[in-house]
Amino acid sequence: MNHSINRRDWLRNSALLATGLSAGLSQWNPSLSAAARQEQAFVNEFARLGEDLPVLRARLFANENPHGISPKAREALIKAIDVGNRYAFREGAMLREMIAGKEGIKPENILLCAGSSELLMTAALFFTGRGGKILTSRPTYDDLLDCASAFKAEIVSVPQTKEHRYDLNAMKAKLASTEGIKLVYICNPNNPTGTILPPDELTAFCKEVSQTVPVFVDEAYIDFLAPADRPNLAKLVTEGYNVILARTFSKIHGFAGLRLGYGMAPAKLVKEISAYNRGEYEISVTTITAGMASYNDQDWQNFCRTENAKAREVLYKGLQQLGYEYVPSYTNFVLFPIRMKTKTFENQMFRNGVGTQTRDFDNQPWCRVSIGTVDEMNIFLDAFKKVTS
Numbered sequence: 001m002n003h004s005i006n007r008r009d010w011l012r013n014s015a016l017l018a019t020g021l022s023a024g025l026s027q028w029n030p031s032l033s034a035a036a037r038q039e040q041a042f043v044n045e046f047a048r049l050g051e052d053l054p055v056l057r058a059r060l061f062a063n064e065n066p067h068g069i070s071p072k073a074r075e076a077l078i079k080a081i082d083v084g085n086r087y088a089f090r091e092g093a094m095l096r097e098m099i100a101g102k103e104g105i106k107p108e109n110i111l112l113c114a115g116s117s118e119l120l121m122t123a124a125l126f127f128t129g130r131g132g133k134i135l136t137s138r139p140t141y142d143d144l145l146d147c148a149s150a151f152k153a154e155i156v157s158v159p160q161t162k163e164h165r166y167d168l169n170a171m172k173a174k175l176a177s178t179e180g181i182k183l184v185y186i187c188n189p190n191n192p193t194g195t196i197l198p199p200d201e202l203t204a205f206c207k208e209v210s211q212t213v214p215v216f217v218d219e220a221y222i223d224f225l226a227p228a229d230r231p232n233l234a235k236l237v238t239e240g241y242n243v244i245l246a247r248t249f250s251k252i253h254g255f256a257g258l259r260l261g262y263g264m265a266p267a268k269l270v271k272e273i274s275a276y277n278r279g280e281y282e283i284s285v286t287t288i289t290a291g292m293a294s295y296n297d298q299d300w301q302n303f304c305r306t307e308n309a310k311a312r313e314v315l316y317k318g319l320q321q322l323g324y325e326y327v328p329s330y331t332n333f334v335l336f337p338i339r340m341k342t343k344t345f346e347n348q349m350f351r352n353g354v355g356t357q358t359r360d361f362d363n364q365p366w367c368r369v370s371i372g373t374v375d376e377m378n379i380f381l382d383a384f385k386k387v388t389s
């Protein structure tokens, strides 16, 4: 079987072009997300080695939904092509109404965006564009923080607990002892650890801290949670607390390439942030229309959640059999310590057709692997055995 293709074909196959990258990009670009940088790193590494890129048999580095979009969303997407000549004013308003109805908030509490990355960037600009500090706890999702750093903001971070959770008490103490904090960033469930904060603790933290500093909660993976684990922070928005919630359609809805996300915040804040952002006018009518269909398709969301849990179990079992520990995850990715240098592991896995992400922290190399289909997790485990034996 031919496991190698030329770079151009690979770019096309892996949908790299959809992220707006090209193989010619050789420099690290801080405005790219970690996943996009990862893809770029694979391309650069193989170009440097003068090797053809391997066929990617399991794309497990970007926490995408391996099942695709809901059949109802697909149908809506295709139909909406017929109104592709019109701006999506009406559809944008309809989607905001829909989200508001479900969350118990008002449409003016919602800011639609072309993926939540856009909101992360806008928030970094809005809160720290003129300098200041952001408080967080690392390791976490660095996009907003990297963006703020590019504006010369300072990132103040406290270590996480031994369970790999945000340490909310340490954050409160840091906030009390540090001048100039303009925003608190929390990712819940957290990427890359896959852990969550107890809903009551997070809610109490947001209530207390947002009296002093706005709290931004990135809820990209919230749709994977069971109801009991899901905090209702939208309620705080209606109560006027200074919290900003970021959601995305990229995960449970499978819209990573279609680009749809939204923020929820008090109406005044939505209005102020909107001055830095084109909001729903950046999103295509096809994506918004498909988004509405997907939002209402509970069956598809349940299916994706169930399949994710199934494939995650396959991974857990495989890792246990190989004697590896992992951080129990509430998401569609799992973090676990590896016994090889990160780049060596990543490249060897990639050579075996599996894309993963790795990181060093706490003086330890870690792999973060996305949950694909059951078949893809088996491909991952086969490659993992080969690479680590």
Ligand SMILES: Cc1ncc(COP(=O)(O)O)c(C=O)c1O
Pocket (backbone or CB within 6 Å): 035, 062, 063, 114, 115, 116, 117, 118, 141, 187, 191, 218, 220, 221, 247, 248, 249, 250, 256, 260, 261
């Ligand atoms: C925690 C977190 N927030 C935000 C995003 C950005 O997602 P998108 O821009 O596709 O909505 C991601 C993507 O992986 C993520 O992991």
